[in-house]
Amino acid sequence: MPSRQAGPIGRVRRAKRAGRARRAGRVDRLAPFVLVAPAVLVVVLLRLWPLVLGINFSFTGDGELNGTAVGLDNYLALLDDPLFRTSLRNVGLLVLLLPIAVAIPGLLATFIHLKVPGHRVYRGVYFFPAVLSPVIVGAIFTLLLSFDGPLNAALGGLGLPPVDWLGDPDVAIFAVVGVHVWATFGMALVVFLAGFSTLDPSLLDAAKVDGASFVQTLRHVIVPGLTRTIQFVFVTTMIGMLTSMFGLLYVMTGGGPEGSTYLPEYYIWMQQGRFDRPALASAASTALFVAMLVVGLAQVAVLRRTGKED
Amino acid sequence: MKQRALWSVVLAAAVLVAGCGSASKSSSGGGDGKLVVWDWKSGDGDVAGYVEKAKADFAAKHPGVEVEFVAQPFDQYYTLLGAAIQAGKGPDVILFNGGGQLRDRADALLPLDEHVAADRSRLAGWDAFTKDGKTYAAPVTLQGHPLYFNKALYNKAGLDPNAPAKTWTEFVEDCRVITEKTGARCFAQGNKEGIGIQFFLSAMGSAVLTPQEYDSWIAGKRNWSSPDVKRVFELWKEAGDSGLNNDGANSTAMFNDAFAVFQSAKAAHVIGLVSDVGHWKDFGEFIDPADLGVMPAPVVNPAATPSLPYDGGIGYGVAKWTKDPKRAADLVRSLTSADALKAFHTGAGAIASDPGIDVSSAGPAATAIVSAIKTGKPALHVALPVKTVDLMGRLSQQLLSGSTTVDDVVAQLAASDTTG
Structure with missing residues (x-):
């Protein structure tokens, strides 16, 4: 072997090998950084850097003040704008309506799991709206809910006065949220059904033997057994409500009537696209980002806690 | 192995950089031999005749200059345009709705008064494209509320x-x-x-x-x-x-x-x-x-x-970043030439900005509207x-x-x- 050779030739070979080893060591040290570089670059260049630019942009002015720093003016303008306040109030309303949006797929999944007659059909039918685009759903319900539409005709048949579902500012937001829940609960239903498959059937049998009513079974067996699933559905439904109602709003109400169905997303779009105020839109985006960050952190906390329970 | 990994990383980065570079090229401002027009109309089949007539008129004045029409979706039009204005580069000639949509963006446009002086008396509806006494676009159609x-x-x-x-x-x-x-x-x-x-x-x-x-x-x-x-x-x-x-x-x-x-x-x-x-x-x-x-x-x-309340409906303006303002203004003049406007009226069913165009074949309502243009005034809400x-x-x-x-x-x- 070369290392045993004495003399100048051996020394040169040793030196060469040491050089190779050093180079190999350097490559070994650098390789991980090089290998993660594309991912890091994509995240930094395409996500974080635009985010920083956007936040920075939200501290500049619009129109004639384009490019000049205006401090917190945009944020003060947001707080002063009744439309933005309405959009935040509507976010609060969505949070309040969240338990209903979770309870509906939960209850329906329970019925399917308890094998009510026709449960196979219901499983498919309930999921069906989840594959429709919000634009199609919105267009269909705009027709159904229009003042001279079929729903009001049915009410009239029952001797009830018509309701201006999308034209009454006190009703419209509930109509849109209702349609959103109808269109998206199929996904939550599937998650619930998956949760049910982890539920120990012997517990349900035991409850049945003990003569528990449906409500008692639900309260003492099903809900405690599905805690983690319910938490997961809560978080995902909340995020869905905050980020994917734009299409429905755009088609069904356009933010109206009287601006009563504005959500932050819609507000941002209006400021940027209609009023040509990109910096104000950036400020609103930053505000929405902070709200989403809070929801996201809450999600992480919830998932971590449920992870510990395993 | 390591070398191969390194190469693939380099390759991936190169592709990424190339991708970033080319993304901004499409449909932005034209170079020496090209003018780019942004609108939301030219994609419709019923204005094909109009585009053809306008292109022919322009080609007669500026042979060898290519004109590219980029039809944007109307829903996104002013959002996309806002991004282009923010970046300070984009199309040379831009279609606008009259009134606020144009006036809010007038600082990105060139005043056209000296270029369109010859068309001023022939066409109606200039007010909707005017801000502080300067004209920023030439009307193609009229929009009114009979x-x-x-x-x-x-x-x-x-x-x-x-x-x-x-x-x-x-x-x-x-x-x-x-x-x-x-x-x-x-x-x-x-x-x-x-x-x-x-x-x-x-x-x-x-x-x-x-x-x-x-x-x-x-x-x-x-x-x-x-x-x-x-x-x-x-x-x-x-x-x-x-x-x-x-x-x-x-x-x-x-x-x-x-x-x-x-x-x-x-x-x-x-x-x-x-x-x-x-x-x-x-x-x-x-x-x-x-x-x-x-x-x-x-x-x-x-x-x-x-x-009759009416204004210029849509009209073409020239971006202030265009290389040759005179040439872009000539394209605007071609887009509002009598032949092109006649084609717009028959194709798209619009009242064109030139009241001299014969609309008798379109029925009594259209004739009544055109005859009211002379005494008409700008619409209140557009102001x-x-x-x-x-x-x-x-x-x-x-x-x-x-x-x-x-x-x-x-x-x-x-x-x-x-x-x-």
């Missing part, structure tokens, strides 16, 4: 369709008779997006405001506390409260549900448009063109003189800032639902108009 009526319903109700009401009182009485005899409402009204009030303000404005008030409104000196201005919003509220409108106006979209109400003879009148949609051509497909009438706004204030128009939409919905008062509406609009 009061259309269904002559068949008038006949059915025993009214003379050739002598429609001259005053508001007579008009309301005629409407009562029509509803009684035919079941049709007076107005097809769609205010879901707040558009109903814009049309109503402009169509009824000249019948309520005195000519002086009207002219100062357009000139930007709006007296929101004037009783006549207040009267327009009172009329709006009265029309809603007394059942002149179809039911559920606040949840009826003007485009196209309200127009559908008129076309299906469920309402006798509608304040429509003159170009693009909701106009004589659309209505003529459902109502016999001979039964489609256009009447002047019924007079509310004896001191007022009703006139308002976009922000105020949006607020007016929401407030008008509150007026219909009864959750606010006319005084409060006028006060809020006055505040919005001054801070705009």
